[in-house]
Amino acid sequence: MLNKKILLCVTGGIAVYKAVALVSKLSQAGADVKVMMTESAMEFVTPLTFQAMSRNDVYFDTFDEKDSRVIAxxxxADWADLVVVAPATANVIGKLANGIADDMVTTTLLATTAEVWIAPAMNVHMYENKAVIRNIDRLHQDGYRxxxxSEGFLACGYVGKGRLEEPEKIVELIMERFATPNExxxxxxxxxxxxxxxxxxxxxxxxxxxxxxxxxxxxMAEAAASLGATTILVSGPVGLDKPAGVTVIDVESAADMYAAVRAHYKDASIVIKSAAVADYRPKEIHTQKMKKKDGDSVIELERTTDILKSLGEMKTEQILVGFAAETEHAVDYGRGKLESKNLDYIIVNDVTDPDAGFGKDTNVVTLLSRKGMHQPFEAMPKKELAKVLLETIIKEESDRLHDR
Known part of the structure; x- marks a missing residue:
């Protein structure tokens, strides 16, 4: 982080107080931080506070040129190694998504060629509004990270998703961003x-x-992000916190998941399908609650799309990795899926193992590849295992990844 140039764009919201702590922690880590504020941000914290924390001038007026030799x-925009918008309001996200530049922050964001990270903070209902979701999706497609x-108690009194990520975590992500290429x-x-x-x-x-x-x-998503990847996590309904630095797409059905993965498949370098997708779905979905009745009931099921097989059929240069949770003959079944679904790797485990299976914090797996790899991994925490698995695949596929 030493002497890395971070431009922090602060927009209006109660979470501005966290941005002060963020500047302090980035400066302590050795970064050179300059702060730019919107007019509404200055209603919460004065520019003087950020000036004291960063030991640099604070910028907020497009027409206030502090150095006549340059256009501020x-x-x-040219100075920054990385631009971070934190907190990012729904307003500034909407402006940026639509190319609007009507103040110093948005003008600078449109002018920079540096990587831009956006850390939203707003009311939970605002964050879930379709317009905000649409703007975030557009910015993601444009290459913004x-x-x-996070979820929790919000200043407005609601409990839900919308809290600005903690400064310590944002600093950790930025430090990972500037790690050496080997890291x-x-x-x-x-x-x-x-x-x-x-x-x-x-x-x-x-x-x-x-x-x-x-x-x-x-x-796996957290590990991929820590290794520098632009990470898209397509998640079914779970009770887990969203990994920092990862774009999460929430889905419900197998059809939803298939559509979301296909939307990002073409330009992906690695695709890892660890979801447990339902193999069957009810042939008829009742619009009203089914009432119980005397005797047995039969629900007719039909096959869902085999997502992994479909991805294998349309694969070009992607490295395709599957998971196989089995209850017997795990490796044998895994090898069969590796071939039948045109995978590059498959990670198999026996869910009856006391250290593996659904809901456990540990896992025991074997990594198989089309090239003949058979690498067992002993029980270890899933977070640790995920990084080991990814590092193993990266090492094996260094040439393909270099060209992808």
Whole structure:
């Protein structure tokens, strides 16, 4: 972090107080931090506070040129190694998504060629508004990276998703960003990961699903982000916190998951399908709750799309990795899936193992490859295992990843 140039764009919201702590921690880590504020941000914290924390001038007026030799917002746009918008309001996200530049912050954001990270903070209902979701999706497609907000008690009194990620975590992510290339072998690569179960509706109150907790997939996404990847996590319904630095797409059914993965498949370098997707769904979905009646009931099921097989059929240069949770002959079944679904790797485990299986914090797996690799891994925490698995695949596929 020593002498890395960080431009922090602070927009209006109660979370501005966290931005003060962020500047302090970045400066302590050795970064050179300059702060730019919107007019509404100055209603919460004065520029003087950020000036004291950063020991640099604070910028907020496009027409206030502190150095007549340069145009301030262009000079700052060119100066930065990384631009971080924290907190980022719904307003500034909407402006940036639509190319609006009506103040110093938005003008600078449009002018910079540096990487831009956006850390949203807002009311939970605002964050879930369709317009905000649409703007975030557009910015993601344009190459902006998001630091997902956390869930908890919000200043407005609601409890939900919308809290600005903690400064310590943001600093950790930035430090990972500036790690040496050997520490970030997936820098510039896109990794798509699926996690958790899917739910196939029977009626408005019932569904078909499985016991997947999503812990392994979430660990894989966190590991991919820590190794420098632009990480897309397509998640079924789980009760886990969103990994920082990862773009999470929430889905419910197998069809939803398939559509989300396909949308990001073409330009992905690595695709890891760790989700436990329902193999069958009810052939008829009842619009009203099914009432119980005397005797037995039969629900006719039909096959869902085999997502992994479909991805294998359309694969070009992607490195495709599957998971196989089995209850017997795990390696044998894994080898069969490796071939039949045109995978590069498959990670197999026996869910009856006391150190493995759904909901556990540990896992025991074997990594198989089309090239003949057979690498067992003893029981270890899923977060640790995820990084080991990814590092093993990266080492094996260094040439392909270099060209991808």
């Amino acid at each position: 917002h262009i000079d700052l 998001f630091i997902e907000p 970030r072998p997936l820098a510039g690569k896109k990794v798509v990961i699926t996690a958790g179960p899917t739910r196939e509706r029977i009626d408005p109150v019932r569904y078909v699903s499985n016991f997947s907790s999503g812990k392994m997939g979430y660990a």
